Amino acid sequence: AQSVTQLGSHVSVSEGALVLLRCNYSSSVPPYLFWYVQYPNQGLQLLLKYTSAATLVKGINGFEAEFKKSETSFHLTKPSAHMSDAAEYFCAVSRMDSSYKLIFGSGTRLLVRP
Amino acid sequence: ETGVTQTPRHLVMGMTNKKSLKCEQHLGHNAMYWYKQSAKKPLELMFVYSLEERVENNSVPSRFSPECPNSSHLFLHLHTLQPEDSALYLCASSPLDSNEQFFGPGTRLTVL
Numbered sequence A: 001a002q003s004v005t006q007l008g009s010h011v012s013v014s015e016g017a018l019v020l021l022r023c024n025y026s027s028s029v030p031p032y033l034f035w036y037v038q039y040p041n042q043g044l045q046l047l048l049k050y051t052s053a054a055t056l057v058k059g060i061n062g063f064e065a066e067f068k069k070s071e072t073s074f075h076l077t078k079p080s081a082h083m084s085d086a087a088e089y090f091c092a093v094s095r096m097d098s099s100y101k102l103i104f105g106s107g108t109r110l111l112v113r114p
Numbered sequence B: 001e002t003g004v005t006q007t008p009r010h011l012v013m014g015m016t017n018k019k020s021l022k023c024e025q026h027l028g029h030n031a032m033y034w035y036k037q038s039a040k041k042p043l044e045l046m047f048v049y050s051l052e053e054r055v056e057n058n059s060v061p062s063r064f065s066p067e068c069p070n071s072s073h074l075f076l077h078l079h080t081l082q083p084e085d086s087a088l089y090l091c092a093s094s095p096l097d098s099n100e101q102f103f104g105p106g107t108r109l110t111v112l
Helices: none
Strands: A003-005 A010-014 A019-021 A024-026 A031-038 A044-050 A056-058 A064-068 A073-078 A087-095 A108-113 B004-007 B010-013 B018-025 B031-037 B044-050 B053-057 B064-070 B073-079 B087-094 B107-111
Touching (some): A010 A019, A031 A064, A073 A087, B044 B064
Parallel strands (some): B010 B107
Antiparallel strands (some): A003 A024, A031 A044, B004 B018
């Protein structure tokens, strides 16, 4: 079975500070991993995805994530937070042998202080 | 219209009402999904349609009834709902050969 754990339901950073959102996964087979962002009153938008190519994945809006198999982690980072980054972020995992099933974490709300 | 659209965006209904949620995708995808997003809970996959056939039904109560008349449209028919069914209902679509899903803006449902 697969699962995703996002540590911290809320993360607060100052504008310009490093953003680090944590995601750990559990999977018995090689996974695909995703980060999605949800702005208020909107659906989920894909930030980036890992599909077994490069372990460091660059996404939109300056975000990146590193796949670490030994730590079963896929943490999301951004060097400098902007006010516009305030949103809810979801990590998700799927099996490489499954074409459609995504398992989502419970989400982390990012607050950016001026 | 581009991407995935959902109507209505907001819906308030009584427990005895019958209503339907509509999703339309303009991306040429062949798989469509319904998710339920409740406060403080992970997204729950409800139904998956692939090439207009239902391939996943995650123990969803029968008061929720999906319909996929073609690859561009997905409906969720609602009847005799309970207050705990109040949530954001998200539709998504994807190509058949990819698990990258594209989401609509959701319908905020309130059951009184």
